[in-house]
Amino acid sequence: MNERIRHLLPNDRMKIFQKEPFFEDAETVLTLLYQPLISIKGVAVFQALWKESHYQQPQTSISHHQMMNTLNMTLDDFYEARKKLEAIGLLQSYKEEGSFRTLYYILQCPYSAKGFLNDPMLSVLLEHHIGRDSFQRLKKRLLNEVNLPSNVQNATHSFDDVFTTVHPELIKEKQVIEEPETQAIKTKLPLEWLHKMLTQQQIKAQLILTQPNIEYIEKMIKIYDVDYLELEKALIWAVNEQQEFDRKEFQDMCKDIFYKKHGSIPPRLYSKEQKELEPEPKKKSNQSEQPKSKEEQLIEHFNSISHRELLEDLSASGRASMKEIDMLTSIMEEHGLPQPVMNVLVDYVLKRNQNKLSKNYIETIAAHWSREGITSAKQAMQIAKREHTIYETWKQKKNQTQKKRQRTKEVLPKWFQDEREQKKQTQETKTQTEPQGDVKKKREELEAFIKNYSKTKH
Incomplete structure (x- = not known):
């Protein structure tokens, strides 16, 4: 005020x-x-x-x-x-x-x-504010793209095909028009250092550091808080084998850097005057002090990398699948999981699922951990151990039940089955004949009693 x-x-x-x-x-x-x-x-x-x-x-x-x-x-x-x-x-x-x-x-x-959605800075910020799914639906609604059959050919006449500003009889030879000198690129980035760095990596810097690419890079590093040292890694990652600058790869790399530094909340527009919670001062770690256990070393590892780097470390080629990275990033943003928790989840799923990343499986666990309020790698490892113990106990009981069923369904020898069948038939005939003999005996006794009674009466 x-x-x-x-x-x-x-x-x-x-x-x-x-x-x-x-x-x-x-x-x-x-x-x-x-x-x-x-x-x-x-x-x-x-x-x-x-x-x-x-x-x-x-x-x-x-x-x-x-x-x-x-x-x-x-x-x-x-x-x-x-x-x-x-x-x-x-x-x-x-x-x-x-x-x-x-x-x-x-x-x-x-x-x-169209201009708004094509602007890299505004479109990226809007996507983070409203979510990826809502952004894609909005983009589809507002951009009415014309879809032509794949076999059509462009038959449009150009200006030079139809018009000329000089009478046709006076046209002699086409004069070679000298192209104006390219203007110097205006940027705050250290272009000399970037040129030198790309050249050392055997990358043609003049093809990468064009005016449009420089403007795009400036906007991305501003959104995702990327410093110059991190920019070097992101820039090298974004250059493909054809010596082309892949903007999508560059943005994804910047996004990974942001999540690694600031957690799972995506970058948004905040007022500078808004009071923010002051970060807790980091405890000065004693260099001579080493983690006491393997678990602490693992927690420290999960706290210091992104899920991209985790997948790169596990890959023999040192490269991670962009499809898997996009999937994991989307799930992390949707469920609000911090980067260390997401690292534990990825590691847990890979070990449980034979090194496969199933989207439905990961999303189910992510939703569960989000509801449980898991915010640190240590908590994530504890709940993973607990679920693994429950799973192993259930698996053990299931195996024991299956073994019991297999024992009851063991195949008996044919002679044993024949003997058991014969005994069964003998018992059935015995039970059938016994009642008939008892009835006959009772009938004879009754007839004898009647005869004796009639004699005594006379």
Whole structure:
């Protein structure tokens, strides 16, 4: 608030100008693409200034108090939103001191949807803010790409095929047009050092360090907090066998560097004035002190590498599959697992699953560990050991049950089966004959009693 009072007061006047006409999809782009980065207040301030610029006369002005009432917003909120608009490239502000202060607001044209999504810095930040799946769905909705059959050929006539600025009879020979000298590349990067470093690796630096590539590199290292020493490794990794700069590889490498340094939370836009938790001071480690056990050495190893480096160490070629790296990075971001925990998970799955990385299996464990609140390599190793013990116990019981079933289903000799069948038949015939003999005996006894009774009566 103290800063705002020095730079902006409610009675300060404002004049608003629109630098150039906006694209037709400006409203959509502001709502769907810019808003996640600058918040709904930032978009509301821009739209209010935009509408006001249509009706404001060149010689007139309004106070900031009037704009506050229009937006139903405090001046502090307006000032914070204004700074975000300036930082993102949607607004330029100029001030004029006099009997009263006047602010000149120059509205900059927002990107079109295609321009925004093709900008490496804005598109990467948006993807981190809304998530990869939402970003891909949004990109598919906004970019209407024309899909032609694969066998078509371009039949479009060029300008030179149809037109000429000189009468055909006067055309003699085509003059060779000298190409203008290439302009020096403007950058803060140490180009001489980068050229020397790439040349030592037998890489053609002039093919890699072009103006578009330099601009892309500058934006990526700013987003992912990559220093010059880390840049060397990322740059070498991103050059393929055809001496081409692979931007996707470079971004993935920068992303790995960021996660290794700052944890699993992806880079986002934060206000510098926002109070952040001060990191705990690291304990000074005694150089002579060595880890007490193999477990501590392993924990230290998991804390100091990324899952990319883990897979590279386990690969005979020293290279990791980009498909697997993308999958693991996506799962780590989705479930918010710190890098050391993800390293333990990858190591655990590889040992349990015969060196195979199954997405469904990894995602199931990642979701479980996220719910359990696992935040360190030590916790991850403990829960992995516990689950492994449970699994081994269950496996042992299962094997014992299967052995019992196999014993009960043992094949008996044929002579033993015949003898058992014969005994069974003998018992059945015996049980069938015994009741009949008893009935016959009782009948004879009854007949004898009746005869004796009739004799005594007579």
